[in-house]
Amino acid sequence: MNGITLLTVDIVTIAFARAIMQMMLGGLLLYMGIRQFNQGAARWWALGFFVNGLSLFAFSFDVPEAWSIVRNTFNHLSMGVASVFFLMGFWRFGQQPINSWLLIVLMAFPLTSIIAWELLWPNARFRVLCTASGQVLYFIALQQILAQPFRIEYARIYRRLRYVVVVYIIIFVWAYASIAQLLPTTAVTSLNYHRSIFSIASLLFMLTLAVGCLALKFTSLAIRNADLAMHDWLTGLLNRRGFFHEIESNQQVKGGDRKITALLAIDIDRFKKINDAQGHAAGDQVLQYVSERLKLYDSENRIIARMGGEEFLITLFDTSQEDAIKLAEELRQQFAQNRVALSNQQSVRLTISIGVHEVSQQEHIEQSLAHADEALYAAKRQGRNRVILSKTEQKD
Known part of the structure; x- marks a missing residue:
């Protein structure tokens, strides 16, 4: 090419190095997936790297002519299987539905390439191009999955992986276009040059994909720890910290689409007496019972903590004062009419007191909580097992 020497590399050596690297990364992902949050996704990813690595091992070794069909079959089918495993991992991680038809189509490409262009009408070029077409479909599907992060914390990693996939698709199509002899004459270089560039790009792509998968796993662990810090360990409800985080993150107090209109401060009557008489284990059961009953009233317009x-506390959005009082009275009656069965074969009668406060859009959430608590304390002073409206509403 006009005296310019193009750098080429040993394709077999790179394939062997990729195989070792992918097996090691697959092992790391599998190790991280054991007894960890979202372990299913990590295991699918690990299988994808393992299977893809095995296909590269098969490519790296010379075999007798009689065994070439076996090697080619394994190599092509393992590429399709690895693609299926990767998609399964991202679907599981992103909590997205599995597209079974897409998986079938992905496997149809390598199967067709082996049956048609290896067994019936042997043609190495068509066999490679047929399997490569399935890989392009896999990359497009991966792009679609990465376009839909199910939590904002994953958005940056998803976006960067999408950029990498786009770049790799371009290199992938360019490399296989040379095999199909579709490139314009001015773009045609030696086949070894295309293979060298493609091999290096594939190495970097798989490395980046593995790093991305690991980053998603580390992020998911960090999110899980953060979520645990926001939730009460006994009841599973938001704790006080989680409540304020929910309010702040969704901008629900000021400027949000939904407005906090009422707070219901709820307290279990004579809970200390239950603890003293029945023990703390019984007290925990009572707290769990109350939380489970409150969860029945959970909805998009309510936050329960x-x-x-x-x-x-129940936070109500876009709810009138009349409906807030109605809900509070319904809760009070529900608890008063039932007894809580304990594990020690005993049961206790349970009542609750509720303070209701209609939230003014001018007051801060801390002020609203204070008013709701004042109403709750008034309900306690007036005999418990009752609903009291805060004094700010009574004055109005």
């Missing part, structure tokens, strides 16, 4: 001890 355990604010500490035996006190709970």
